[in-house]
Amino acid sequence: MKLSGIQRLAGLMLVAAIAGASFAAPALAQDSGGSAAASAASSAASSSASGGPAASATPAASAAPAASAAPTPVFATSPYKADSVNSGDTAWMLTSSVLVLMMTVPGLALFYAGMVRKKNILATLAQSFGATCVITVLWMVVGYSIAFTGSGKFIGDFKYIMLAPMGIASVSALAPTIPETVYMFFQMTFAIITPALIAGALADRMKYSAFLLFMAAWLLLVYCPIAHWVWGGGWLGAAGALDFAGGTVVHLNAGTAGLVAALMLGKRKGLGTENMAPYNLAYSVIGASLLWVGWFGFNAGSAVESHDGQAGMAAAATQIATAAAALAWMGCEWIIAKKPSVLGMVSGAVAGLVAITPASGFVDPTGALIIGIGVGIVCYVASVHVKHWLGFYDDALDCWGVHGIGGAFGAIMTGVLARNSINSAAHGWLYDHNPHQMVLQLEDVGATFFYCGIMTFIILAVLKYTIGIRVSEEVEVEGLDINLHGEVVQG
Amino acid sequence: MKLSGIQRLAGLMLVAAIAGASFAAPALAQDSGGSAAASAASSAASSSASGGPAASATPAASAAPAASAAPTPVFATSPYKADSVNSGDTAWMLTSSVLVLMMTVPGLALFYAGMVRKKNILATLAQSFGATCVITVLWMVVGYSIAFTGSGKFIGDFKYIMLAPMGIASVSALAPTIPETVYMFFQMTFAIITPALIAGALADRMKYSAFLLFMAAWLLLVYCPIAHWVWGGGWLGAAGALDFAGGTVVHLNAGTAGLVAALMLGKRKGLGTENMAPYNLAYSVIGASLLWVGWFGFNAGSAVESHDGQAGMAAAATQIATAAAALAWMGCEWIIAKKPSVLGMVSGAVAGLVAITPASGFVDPTGALIIGIGVGIVCYVASVHVKHWLGFYDDALDCWGVHGIGGAFGAIMTGVLARNSINSAAHGWLYDHNPHQMVLQLEDVGATFFYCGIMTFIILAVLKYTIGIRVSEEVEVEGLDINLHGEVVQG
Amino acid sequence: MKLSGIQRLAGLMLVAAIAGASFAAPALAQDSGGSAAASAASSAASSSASGGPAASATPAASAAPAASAAPTPVFATSPYKADSVNSGDTAWMLTSSVLVLMMTVPGLALFYAGMVRKKNILATLAQSFGATCVITVLWMVVGYSIAFTGSGKFIGDFKYIMLAPMGIASVSALAPTIPETVYMFFQMTFAIITPALIAGALADRMKYSAFLLFMAAWLLLVYCPIAHWVWGGGWLGAAGALDFAGGTVVHLNAGTAGLVAALMLGKRKGLGTENMAPYNLAYSVIGASLLWVGWFGFNAGSAVESHDGQAGMAAAATQIATAAAALAWMGCEWIIAKKPSVLGMVSGAVAGLVAITPASGFVDPTGALIIGIGVGIVCYVASVHVKHWLGFYDDALDCWGVHGIGGAFGAIMTGVLARNSINSAAHGWLYDHNPHQMVLQLEDVGATFFYCGIMTFIILAVLKYTIGIRVSEEVEVEGLDINLHGEVVQG
Amino acid sequence: MKLIMAIVKPFKLDEVREALGNAGVEGLTISEVKGYGRQKGQTEIYRGAEYTVNFVPKVQLEVVVDDGGVAKAIEAIKAAAGTGKIGDGKIFVLNVEDAVRIRTGETGSAAI
Amino acid sequence: MKLIMAIVKPFKLDEVREALGNAGVEGLTISEVKGYGRQKGQTEIYRGAEYTVNFVPKVQLEVVVDDGGVAKAIEAIKAAAGTGKIGDGKIFVLNVEDAVRIRTGETGSAAI
Amino acid sequence: MKLIMAIVKPFKLDEVREALGNAGVEGLTISEVKGYGRQKGQTEIYRGAEYTVNFVPKVQLEVVVDDGGVAKAIEAIKAAAGTGKIGDGKIFVLNVEDAVRIRTGETGSAAI
Numbered sequence A, B, C: 001m002k003l004s005g006i007q008r009l010a011g012l013m014l015v016a017a018i019a020g021a022s023f024a025a026p027a028l029a030q031d032s033g034g035s036a037a038a039s040a041a042s043s044a045a046s047s048s049a050s051g052g053p054a055a056s057a058t059p060a061a062s063a064a065p066a067a068s069a070a071p072t073p074v075f076a077t078s079p080y081k082a083d084s085v086n087s088g089d090t091a092w093m094l095t096s097s098v099l100v101l102m103m104t105v106p107g108l109a110l111f112y113a114g115m116v117r118k119k120n121i122l123a124t125l126a127q128s129f130g131a132t133c134v135i136t137v138l139w140m141v142v143g144y145s146i147a148f149t150g151s152g153k154f155i156g157d158f159k160y161i162m163l164a165p166m167g168i169a170s171v172s173a174l175a176p177t178i179p180e181t182v183y184m185f186f187q188m189t190f191a192i193i194t195p196a197l198i199a200g201a202l203a204d205r206m207k208y209s210a211f212l213l214f215m216a217a218w219l220l221l222v223y224c225p226i227a228h229w230v231w232g233g234g235w236l237g238a239a240g241a242l243d244f245a246g247g248t249v250v251h252l253n254a255g256t257a258g259l260v261a262a263l264m265l266g267k268r269k270g271l272g273t274e275n276m277a278p279y280n281l282a283y284s285v286i287g288a289s290l291l292w293v294g295w296f297g298f299n300a301g302s303a304v305e306s307h308d309g310q311a312g313m314a315a316a317a318t319q320i321a322t323a324a325a326a327l328a329w330m331g332c333e334w335i336i337a338k339k340p341s342v343l344g345m346v347s348g349a350v351a352g353l354v355a356i357t358p359a360s361g362f363v364d365p366t367g368a369l370i371i372g373i374g375v376g377i378v379c380y381v382a383s384v385h386v387k388h389w390l391g392f393y394d395d396a397l398d399c400w401g402v403h404g405i406g407g408a409f410g411a412i413m414t415g416v417l418a419r420n421s422i423n424s425a426a427h428g429w430l431y432d433h434n435p436h437q438m439v440l441q442l443e444d445v446g447a448t449f450f451y452c453g454i455m456t457f458i459i460l461a462v463l464k465y466t467i468g469i470r471v472s473e474e475v476e477v478e479g480l481d482i483n484l485h486g487e488v489v490q491g
Numbered sequence D, E, F: 001m002k003l004i005m006a007i008v009k010p011f012k013l014d015e016v017r018e019a020l021g022n023a024g025v026e027g028l029t030i031s032e033v034k035g036y037g038r039q040k041g042q043t044e045i046y047r048g049a050e051y052t053v054n055f056v057p058k059v060q061l062e063v064v065v066d067d068g069g070v071a072k073a074i075e076a077i078k079a080a081a082g083t084g085k086i087g088d089g090k091i092f093v094l095n096v097e098d099a100v101r102i103r104t105g106e107t108g109s110a111a112i
């Protein structure tokens, strides 16, 4: 369908909305001298707070006094010296790593595979599975080294190539209570799912060879640097941006890449004329459920310990926000389309998981509820209405609509609802009267959006004009399964 | 088919069997003066023993001497002060919570979805998924407060509305070695699966709006109070009834509700004439397997710690009873129907999991084996033969036949086989010569059966005469997927 | 098709390759006097090192000094006395047990079910599910007693029948930091999956009654003794063979049994003429993913603790080898068959998991990478080319090609790449200049191969000439689902 | 002999089969088809957007009967398949020149 | 009346249906079939071994039209289903002796 | 030209196709159908209760051949599909008035 100028304009504005903010940010930062102290304070603690997965959560323990006003018994600081490796923290982090791996295979693989047409089911599964393999090896070879070692402001050093220095008894300063092997593995599972999420925007039309190369390049050129900025000791973390488990590093990042990729690939053939309804939503429900279940490794695991209350609070917030978002999306559909679709419920749940990701560990249950309801509505509008109205990008399975929009929404709401009594490293706007945190969050969102957008464009442009990124029309019509993998789902 | 008086009569007797017992109970209690001491003793310890998920398991540790006769090294009381939060217990309880959540989505969702006809697969998945979301939010708003706070005999207080008082460092007296956030989350997963189980009796014919309202009302009016009675410090727990992980609170409760709901909804159209065979039992096998796997969070998690042997013994008992029950059911079918059906195997496994739920943590491996074999046979007869012979209720997927009968069977057998050497808080009939325990168990069963039955009837009656609970005949024939959710499983 | 002598010959040579080695071993052992000390040393430590699941991992902790050269902070020996039961280790081992159970149901069940034709899907699921039930009960009755108690060189004693002596506070000398109940359960899950793996070679043609009897007999006559030899304190472990999590005990063992069973059952009807392509590879992808996820319980769990770095290093090695093997197999197919099949990717991943099983816990990340790449290629050649070229056995789903070959490859490579700095109990050939370790590994491989091969033949021969092991031709053509279980996957 | 080709609503299949049985028809073949006609398909929802499926699931029955049996068979189908609602379906009659029972080799009416 | 039986490529279905609609056809019945002919099936890979599937997925349309409408319908199908490539499919025409609309009982052309 | 419509047992399909090939048939169309006749369906078990499925899975072949080729084709099918057991199936022959090859527009015998 032809595109009216007004629509293009609106499209640009959508982008500007996110972009503009971050330009404003620094300026605003200057003005907010009043919160200098707070800002300083938060910076001080930030290397742990914003550390997300990298956060040593000791502050939470020391928060006990603050919270001890609560009409319930409280526990004093944990029985462990937080700097010693212990079996409990290690047990939880091994479990968390396994849970996050399960999010990608089979979770994400099924979530996406259930939404495509029969002829592309196996190819969609192959994307998540293949990405997992490629990224695992690259992470071991150099990825971990770039993201989580050294003291660079922008990228780590290369001492950890092949993980050579990582002995049986090594411990990372970023996770003092577990072996470094476990920390490396935990971070690896994050590095796996982030690029894999992008597949949602590429569905039904990308060459498998190009896909795997894209995953590899994107991991090293986009994910690793940004992970270093925020969690690996880089500039954003140091500045005090709060991202507990990856609202920007993981979700806004993957979502932005998805948007760019969808634009560069072009629309699926037959979009609007052919029936593109999901072939077997049962797969999507299994996938969404495993994403939900695994997400506790993602969020509660990002406490990187289980010796105090932080992991538990993150888990509670995650569960509440997810359910609220699913209900919100369901409600919108029930009112507008008259029927609550199963696809809507699971999409809402995922949107909730996305938005609570940066906030879990910083917000209380009520904050989680607010974020959940909000993101359910926002992502519904973005994925169902705005996308169709703009109509110039084919974000097939709503990677941008859910992960991009949801991640940005969550990062911003974290600035609003973060609460010092939940995490002593956080000073939010609403409860702790620290407007400056909003500046930092917007900076974080803007930096991720632009860096990721530009780099993704470059990577795909190179691939497009070398090996090509899209399959031929015949292949697309006949199906990717038989043509790319020589197999089909029978019957 | 027409119903002969004799059958109606038998139906009533089935009910009476369970009912009558509990009337007898108090009387019997009087007679059993001989066991007063034992009874007192058990009452004394009961707040922890009957506490099920709420049981601080320290007694088990102190049971070491008792067991130290065993020809193996034993460990002294655990290295922890049981009153301090520690990373190991927290790690296990976070894991358990995640496992129990996985039981509902995707476990239960798939178990049921595999048994319905193609046209209702998505609607069945939507029941488990939607219930999970509604209950999560209600639990946070007020459910937890009603069930697990305050010192009321019948319900808790309302101080915990919105979980407001629950700080990062709160600890519940019911679970002294983990943060309260984790305990709240763990209990939430129990509150989610219990109402969701009822869906098995509602299959193929309930309105989705009515279903969600039913879940909400049932949670607050039935589950929360009963959970408080037994685990939250209420009268049943105080009396000394033993229910480690929810034989009555969860399974008999859901089963009874299912029976009432099946009667009020009426039979599925075409029952007996149309082919209602499961569309894709592969889903049911996945579901049953995930239920099995997740159940270790349910039973072993109900030790609410991992610092002594109780969780381990509960896990062993669970595994043994489940396998034994599956084999027993399989054997019955092999002998009677000449072929062991896959549906039979998985149903048997679930029956075993149900029956061992109240007993795990109180019985030894041999006790678990006995319970497993017994329940496999009992539930086979109840679900396959008694149901058809009575023929006046359409318990579509055997919610009552498996969870109701199995839960009651397990609760009663717990009184028989509970063993003081396994859990110092328990004094069973067979090993510890405490017949009075049987009284308490029957009281527990009867109270749950009647309270749940009556309240469920009231809730559904209100819904029936307001918004209506059953879909139109056309909708039922065409399928719930397309009519309630606007989607279908293609192909 | 007719079989040329040359092919038969090659077939025998394939067997001889593995066999011959072990005959050579003892002799070689004599020669290698030079490494007597080393050998003695390794024997000394072996009861823990080779202990695989039974390994108390304390050595790893004491390895800290060795590794402390690494340019990262290291942790001193763990804060726990390794001889005291603690909640962290217990939490991890409970989790690991659950993960390994998940590998069989639903993991393995789906992995195999996805590869068969529609008419046999349920029967294939029933094999894994039924085996799980039968083995669980037998393990409790006598299996654990045979494998993991007593001090016999070849089998354990029978004191633990019905697990009678196992009290709430028992601890096994083989796992001093967790309750024995947990250790018994953990080992049970290994005993379940090993026989279940054999089903891959029996697909589409075995009687269900014969299958269950085969599982029972094989568990008691093959698995339990071999497990005792290597992990239970028997002769192989004492000799110093290294098998961290079961390269020979589990995989070579199951693979060999599969090869023998495939030969005794004969080929599937229609092999070569009918289309035997997998019906729904989506199931296989789910299955392979859950196997991958669960395998961390298998390998990292085999550290039997989480209080030092061993579990973490095992996890890292597992992840790296799996991904590398999947990529290697994918690469081979891409080059030779021009298309990377999904079946190839998942088969490669499983091959990697198999090969790293004995090595995890002994090798460093680079060693894992080498093993992964190697096994991906070796198993691809064995399963895709050698099998067809030899053509005299119908190893339907490549149980021998992946588990047998992969397990042997892994066991041998463990001898090459094991590294003292990773596990102080290991002295490998390459890094620690201990060629004698190769002798021990080959001994281990040969002993397993021959004992298993002979016993499996005897068991199946007895079954074949009594109740019969193969279904009738009509049943095979019509499908096992309807004929053995009276059910079908509809639609 | 004639081939009666009837397209009916799926949930009427069992009734139609019985009716034909009573009308003396001993064998028939059915296949799942999709129909396009006055009756419009259901509206599916995808990402909030409703769209109508053009094709409606139907069952097609193929029955070969003696010329004498045609009228009875048609009556039976009409009676059993009719709901009076749009989409009840159609019956077409074609001429069959020969029939063979594979098992016995019988031909003509004997083969039906 | 005639029964037009056309076997076409699946992805051409929508176009064919439209074309027939424009040609005045108000109802038709389709079924998923597999075809064997000059066009060979795709080669699937199983354990590295390639093998060709003999049967190609096709869609079969059955349309009953008045004798007058036959030519127009055939033209419509040919135009819409043709790609010029092997495997485009076939059209067969059979005679229909009678037709009945179940809902109304109308017969003959009125029933179409 | 004639349309040969044969209903056979699924696992005989490959043999029948080969036999027809040898009999000079170059193209055919098959569809999965369910049959009702003397042969009764298998008994499924559901919750211990056995019930017989009325319909048996069959494969329907549709082959259009020149009048001359009919006999040969029928022979081929009979030989390949027969097992002598109940349920072997049926062959029906209908007259085809015209045929068109969509790709080329050829009509009549040339189109087959």
Ligand SMILES: Nc1ncnc2c1ncn2[C@@H]1O[C@H](COP(=O)(O)OP(=O)(O)O)[C@@H](O)[C@H]1O
Residues within 6 Å of the ligand: D007, D034, D035, D036, D037, D038, D039, D040, D056, D058, D085, D086, D087, D088, D089, D090, E026, E027, E028, E029, E030, E062, E063, E064, E065, E101, E102, E103, E112
């Ligand atoms: N001309 C036709 N040729 C073949 N099939 C037809 C024709 N007209 C209708 N049908 C079949 O009959 C079914 C019912 O027809 P429809 O017009 O929907 O309702 P009614 O039969 O009540 O007029 C259609 O779905 C289609 O399968």
Ligand SMILES: Nc1ncnc2c1ncn2[C@@H]1O[C@H](COP(=O)(O)OP(=O)(O)O)[C@@H](O)[C@H]1O
Residues within 6 Å of the ligand: E007, E034, E035, E036, E037, E038, E039, E040, E056, E058, E085, E086, E087, E088, E089, E090, F026, F027, F028, F029, F030, F062, F063, F064, F065, F101, F102, F103, F112
């Ligand atoms: N003689 C025939 N009888 C029935 N169907 C046929 C016949 N010949 C071809 N077909 C059908 O037409 C389809 C296309 O025919 P094919 O020979 O592959 O290409 P083309 O139509 O271009 O010659 C086949 O797949 C088959 O379904």
Ligand SMILES: Nc1ncnc2c1ncn2[C@@H]1O[C@H](COP(=O)(O)OP(=O)(O)O)[C@@H](O)[C@H]1O
Residues within 6 Å of the ligand: D026, D027, D028, D029, D030, D062, D063, D064, D065, D101, D102, D103, D112, F007, F034, F035, F036, F037, F038, F039, F040, F056, F058, F085, F086, F087, F088, F089, F090
């Ligand atoms: N009169 C008929 N019209 C259409 N199909 C028929 C007819 N009679 C039989 N069939 C088909 O032939 C198949 C075999 O017929 P059946 O009576 O079971 O065995 P047999 O062919 O050996 O007599 C049936 O399943 C059905 O599909």
